[in-house]
Amino acid sequence: MSNALEQTQTDYSDIIEQRINQSEARVIKAVFPAITNHHNTLFGGEALAWMDETAFIAATRFCRKTLVTVSSDRIDFKKPIPAGTLAELIARVIHVGNTSLKVEVNIYVENMYQDHREHAIRGVFTFVAVDEQRNPTQVWPNR
Numbered sequence: 001m002s003n004a005l006e007q008t009q010t011d012y013s014d015i016i017e018q019r020i021n022q023s024e025a026r027v028i029k030a031v032f033p034a035i036t037n038h039h040n041t042l043f044g045g046e047a048l049a050w051m052d053e054t055a056f057i058a059a060t061r062f063c064r065k066t067l068v069t070v071s072s073d074r075i076d077f078k079k080p081i082p083a084g085t086l087a088e089l090i091a092r093v094i095h096v097g098n099t100s101l102k103v104e105v106n107i108y109v110e111n112m113y114q115d116h117r118e119h120a121i122r123g124v125f126t127f128v129a130v131d132e133q134r135n136p137t138q139v140w141p142n143r
């Protein structure tokens, strides 16, 4: 009996892990002058919009339900992202709640003309699955 229970729990976390891997979202942007600030680096508000969108894509792929953003946790801007670079966003589900999902987003800045890449920004966004009345609903069927 306990073996059967252990087996079910293992299968369940394996399914979640597999789903997290499948739903990871990667978006690459070219940092052109139109989206930079007076320091000639990427405007922070633009980075936040990209992060929310990429996190939304990962969360939607994970659950295939209607989602709304309910919060963003602390966002750390560790390095500036200069004009004329590439910015890669990677979003991954890090927590599956009852009606909510947390998604971590990291941005890496990449030189266009050299093989150099470094971590620039990190943040976490929380989404809630909503039903037709816009009330919270279960985010994952077997949770």
Ligand SMILES: CC(=O)SCCNC(=O)CCNC(=O)[C@H](O)C(C)(C)COP(=O)(O)OP(=O)(O)OC[C@H]1O[C@@H](n2cnc3c(N)ncnc32)[C@H](O)[C@@H]1OP(=O)(O)O
Binding pocket: 056, 067, 068, 069, 070, 071, 096, 097, 098, 099, 100, 101, 126, 128, 130, 134, 135, 136
């Ligand atoms: C994709 C877009 O651009 S959406 C546009 C921007 N977003 C919006 O307009 C959303 C506006 N907000 C809302 O409609 C409502 O606040 C809702 C539907 C998100 C949540 O409704 P509430 O009645 O507050 O939900 P409730 O208190 O039941 O919490 C639901 C879940 O959200 C989580 N939650 C609620 N508030 C927060 C918060 N500030 N931070 C993190 N998680 C939160 C709860 O922990 C719960 O998670 P769980 O079920 O996994 O345990």
